[in-house]
Amino acid sequence: MAIAFTLNGKSTTVEAPPEMPLLWVLRDELDLKGTKFxxxxxxxxxxxxxxxxxxxxxxxxxxxxxxxxxxxxIEGLSEDGAHPVQVAWQEIDVPQCGYCQAGQIMSASALxxxxxxxxxxDIDEAMSGNxxxxxxxxxxxxxxxxxxxxxxxxxxxxxxxxxxxxxxx
Amino acid sequence: xxxxxxxxxxxxxxxxxxxxxxxxxxxxxxxxxxDGARGAAAATAGADAALNAFIRLxxxxxxxxxxxxxxxxxxxxxxLPMLIAEExxxxxxxxxxxxxxxxxxxxxxxxxGGSMATPMHYQSMRRVGAAARAxxxxxxxxxxxxxxxxxxxxxxxxHFKKKSLSYGELATAAxxxxxxxxxxxxxxxxxxxxxxxxxxxxxxxxxxVTGEPLFGIDVTVPGMKYAVFEKCRVHGGKVKxxxxxxxxxxxxxxxxxxxxxxxxxxxxxxxxxxxxxxxxNGIAIVGDSWWLVNEARSKLEVTWDEGPTASQSTxxxxxxxxxxxxxxxxxxxxxxxxxxxxxxxxxxxxxxxxQYPFLAHAPLEPQNTTAHFHHGGLEMWxxxxxxxxxxGDLAKTLGIPEDQITIHLTRMGGGFGRRLYxxxxxxxxxxxxxxxVPVKLVWTREDDxxxxxxxxxxxxxxxGGLDDSGNLVAWRDHFVSFGEGPRFAPSAExxxxxxxxxxxxxxxxxxxxxxxxxxxxxxxxxxxxxxSFVVQSFIDELAAEAGKDPLQFRLxxxxxxxxxxxxxxxxxxxxxxxxxxxDKSGWGTADLPEGTGQGVAFHFxxxxxxxxxxxxxxxxxxxxxxxxxWVAGDVGRQLVNPxxxxxxxxxAALDGLxxxxxxxxxxEGGRTKESNFHNFKLLRIDQAPPVEVHWVMSDNQPTGLGxxxxxxxxxxxxxAIFAVTGKRIRSLPIAKHDLSWT
Ligand code: FES
Ligand code: FES
Numbered sequence: 001m002a003i004a005f006t007l008n009g010k011s012t013t014v015e016a017p018p019e020m021p022l023l024w025v026l027r028d029e030l031d032l033k034g035t036k037f038x039x040x041x042x043x044x045x046x047x048x049x050x051x052x053x054x055x056x057x058x059x060x061x062x063x064x065x066x067x068x069x070x071x072x073x074i075e076g077l078s079e080d081g082a083h084p085v086q087v088a089w090q091e092i093d094v095p096q097c098g099y100c101q102a103g104q105i106m107s108a109s110a111l112x113x114x115x116x117x118x119x120x121x122d123i124d125e126a127m128s129g130n131x132x133x134x135x136x137x138x139x140x141x142x143x144x145x146x147x148x149x150x151x152x153x154x155x156x157x158x159x160x161x162x163x164x165x166x167x168x169x
Numbered sequence: 170x171x172x173x174x175x176x177x178x179x180x181x182x183x184x185x186x187x188x189x190x191x192x193x194x195x196x197x198x199x200x201x202x203x204d205g206a207r208g209a210a211a212a213t214a215g216a217d218a219a220l221n222a223f224i225r226l227x228x229x230x231x232x233x234x235x236x237x238x239x240x241x242x243x244x245x246x247x248x249l250p251m252l253i254a255e256e257x258x259x260x261x262x263x264x265x266x267x268x269x270x271x272x273x274x275x276x277x278x279x280x281x282g283g284s285m286a287t288p289m290h291y292q293s294m295r296r297v298g299a300a301a302r303a304x305x306x307x308x309x310x311x312x313x314x315x316x317x318x319x320x321x322x323x324x325x326x327x328h329f330k331k332k333s334l335s336y337g338e339l340a341t342a343a344x345x346x347x348x349x350x351x352x353x354x355x356x357x358x359x360x361x362x363x364x365x366x367x368x369x370x371x372x373x374x375x376x377x378v379t380g381e382p383l384f385g386i387d388v389t390v391p392g393m394k395y396a397v398f399e400k401c402r403v404h405g406g407k408v409k410x411x412x413x414x415x416x417x418x419x420x421x422x423x424x425x426x427x428x429x430x431x432x433x434x435x436x437x438x439x440x441x442x443x444x445x446x447x448x449x450n451g452i453a454i455v456g457d458s459w460w461l462v463n464e465a466r467s468k469l470e471v472t473w474d475e476g477p478t479a480s481q482s483t484x485x486x487x488x489x490x491x492x493x494x495x496x497x498x499x500x501x502x503x504x505x506x507x508x509x510x511x512x513x514x515x516x517x518x519x520x521x522x523x524q525y526p527f528l529a530h531a532p533l534e535p536q537n538t539t540a541h542f543h544h545g546g547l548e549m550w551x552x553x554x555x556x557x558x559x560x561g562d563l564a565k566t567l568g569i570p571e572d573q574i575t576i577h578l579t580r581m582g583g584g585f586g587r588r589l590y591x592x593x594x595x596x597x598x599x600x601x602x603x604x605x606v607p608v609k610l611v612w613t614r615e616d617d618x619x620x621x622x623x624x625x626x627x628x629x630x631x632x633g634g635l636d637d638s639g640n641l642v643a644w645r646d647h648f649v650s651f652g653e654g655p656r657f658a659p660s661a662e663x664x665x666x667x668x669x670x671x672x673x674x675x676x677x678x679x680x681x682x683x684x685x686x687x688x689x690x691x692x693x694x695x696x697x698x699x700x701s702f703v704v705q706s707f708i709d710e711l712a713a714e715a716g717k718d719p720l721q722f723r724l725x726x727x728x729x730x731x732x733x734x735x736x737x738x739x740x741x742x743x744x745x746x747x748x749x750x751x752d753k754s755g756w757g758t759a760d761l762p763e764g765t766g767q768g769v770a771f772h773f774x775x776x777x778x779x780x781x782x783x784x785x786x787x788x789x790x791x792x793x794x795x796x797x798x799w800v801a802g803d804v805g806r807q808l809v810n811p812x813x814x815x816x817x818x819x820x821a822a823l824d825g826l827x828x829x830x831x832x833x834x835x836x837e838g839g840r841t842k843e844s845n846f847h848n849f850k851l852l853r854i855d856q857a858p859p860v861e862v863h864w865v866m867s868d869n870q871p872t873g874l875g876x877x878x879x880x881x882x883x884x885x886x887x888x889a890i891f892a893v894t895g896k897r898i899r900s901l902p903i904a905k906h907d908l909s910w911t
Contacts, residue, residue, distance in 0.1 A: 034380020043846035074380030097242025099582025135823035137857035
């Protein structure tokens with residue numbers, strides 16, 4: 001069955017069984033590996049994407065439900081990693097293993113889109129579906145507050161933020 | 170590369186080695202004979218004996234440093250290159266880091282485990298950088314016709330009087346220089362460090378936050394098929410019959426077959442490494458889409474030979490342990506003084522039975538491997554903590570020479586000890602060989618939870634004796650654990666010198682075992698993660714019985730080592746972290762509301778000293794909230810990367826909290842009952858308290874941080890619960906207990 005949706009701003013059509021979860025369509029049919037498989041049962045949030053701007057667990061969303069929707073994955077959150085949440089995550093040095101972080105960033109960016117100044121309580125509520133097995137929770141909280149500040153500041157302040165260099169060549 | 174190739178004698182078996190790059194620049198590495206790389210000793214005993222690195226310095230002044238060790242989230246991919254860059258004396262902004270493949274001819278100790286990377290490599294990595302720097306200095310001095318001793322370096326530039334040359338300009342000439350003996354090359358004074366001790370963000374962060382492929386599960390190979398592997402739910406069970414034809418007819422499935430390596434693996438098993446795995450037996454389903462092949466599992470109808478483990482259950486273990494506790498112990502692990510006599514004559518005695526459950530590792534990335542047989546060899550992409558052991562054992566099981574197996578190291582979505590074991594690699598290899606195509610095997614979360622090398626449960630029957638001034642004079646622990654024959658099951662043992670051994674004059678540690686049949690293994694801070702709960706909880710009970718403050722009771726005990734006893738750790742260092750955590754947590758002085766209390770515990774493991782206070786609030790109805798954790802740690806004189814150090818310690822402390830609160834693996838009919846995160850519960854953000862981390866910078870060699878902050882948390886939390894409710898938690902997880910109080 002052919003299913004058409006907008007993926008990271010581009011119109012996309014896939015041939016897939018309608019009940020195949022969006023997660024596996026993204027990862028294995030469209031080769032977008034940023035969205036992660038952790039549990040397959042909406043317990044962990046590793047597979048979080050935006051569907052019309054709302055966070056959704058793609059492991060439990062049949063691809064047929066994507067028809068006509070706007071889907072954003074971690075790869076499409078920004079052109080170049082400059083979304084305030086992506087910048088804040090690097091400035092606070094959040095990741096340990098990093099496996100959960102795409103899902104965390106997608107949930108955090110959806111939270112900030114609707115609530116630009118979240119309290120710790122708001123963060124707990126919005127983020128409690130995202131497990132971090134390495135338990136980087138303190139830094140996730142700090143990075144969300146930091147991203148909230150970055151999003152308000154003039155854009156130049158993001159650009160100083162790519163960390164201290166040394167990325168993989 | 171051209172023909173210039175200079176070697177400097179490095180050690181008996183390894184050579185520092187420099188090559189000029191064809192396009193200009195130099196390549197520095199170490200070479201080892203393959204022979205010397207075999208066996209467990211090479212990875213663990215090598216500490217400072219071998220040098221292993223790889224630097225590519227190009228005329229643009231960029232140093233590309235190979236990160237040699239597997240990255241599981243412990244930060245080693247950033248940390249080891251920092252050590253090299255420091256002594257090379259190059260700004261971090263001119264450093265690029267690449268993940269090395271597993272290669273025992275170039276690297277030593279390519280392993281993630283035991284918090285070993287810092288102690289093993291702290292000096293040797295620095296020496297590589299210092300040797301490279303010395304060659305650049307020599308090249309500059311030659312050009313200036315001066316003495317290298319008179320030249321200095323700073324931030325990637327060599328200076329002599331008013332002259333200067335950048336490393337980029339020197340890189341090609343330096344390739345002509347004889348490498349110095351790295352064992353005698355001078356290292357920097359720590360006061361001059363510019364990179365070590367700085368907060369350097371993880372080198373993969375830019376890729377992680379943009380979702381670039383990095384992990385084993387992200388690997389794609391041309392022509393690859395996907396696979397799942399269905400095993401008997403009873404540990405050790407085997408396939409008798411299966412409806413393979415029906416499964417093969419399922420959409421997306423190209424092949425389905427039985428894999429049985431029982432025979433090969435059993436004959437090879439005698440010479441396996443310590444990370445031995447059981448021979449795979451099960452049904453592989455292979456096809457064009459992982460989701461489709463996994464869906465096809467629901468069509469499987471299999472009759473299994475369940476084997477002897479089918480009669481094992483958690484309830485039966487509990488029963489047997491209690492029976493064993495009433496019998497004479499199977500053996501003595503340690504006897505100091507006369508524990509029985511001292512208990513009989515003690516002014517006060519206390520008795521308690523403690524128990525902790527089996528646990529799963531549950532790394533967030535499920536197990537996976539991509540395997541491809543081609544050109545007579547096997548190429549693998551695998552998240553593996555122990556590539557060296559895995560390769561050796563795989564070669565024996567598969568019957569192919571070790572040097573025909575290539576292992577590409579991928580970043581791992583967590584390890585925690587699970588990926589010390591290479592069962593999923595063997596499964597992938599066997600499936601790929603039988604399918605005749607490259608295969609990517611991915612486990613489900615259910616596979617991952619059920620088929621773990623579990624942290625074994627255990628039982629401790631304790632007696633303690635106090636004299637009439639409340640001093641601990643006798644300690645007896647009958648430890649009931651698992652194992653067959655003379656051996657404990659992996660990670661089911663206990664060190665005979667665990668605290669309070671050597672701090673109490675009469676000490677007896679005894680053990681009994683029961684057979685298990687279920688795989689067990691190392692979980693972050695192995696044995697310590699369980700033993701600390703038992704020891705530091707019972708110490709708390711004894712302090713209460715003695716009518717003493719629990720923290721002061723511990724300080725006094727650490728002072729009490731009888732003459733002639735040699736404790737497993739330095740009591741002064743432990744006292745220092747206890748005093749620090751006392752001061753930082755406001756122990757005994759904070760004005761806490763009703764229902765809120767503090768508990769303390771300390772533990773020595775992986776060469777690290779950690780004392781921790783947990784503050785918890787328990788409502789009268791029994792609802793538990795953890796307010797804050799204070800950690801005081803001593804891992805020597807230098808934190809290589811303080812940002813990562815704090816992240817590791819906070820993660821380890823919260824890992825301990827998750828274990829204590831609500832984690833348990835149970836068995837029935839030889840099967841694991843838990844299957845996914847709804848019944849094996851990981852910590853969530855709304856349960857995660859702030860973790861304050863403080864350091865004692867003692868003048869000792871730097872040691873590792875991945876593990877030692879974990880063990881004190883479960884007992885400190887249970888002790889806090891006691892402080893509020895008067896209830897002792899003698900079995901984990903806490904969620905099984907009613908905490909209500911009046
Ligand atoms: S993989 Fe979707 S919630 Fe875990
Ligand atoms: S960083 Fe490892 S799971 Fe979150």
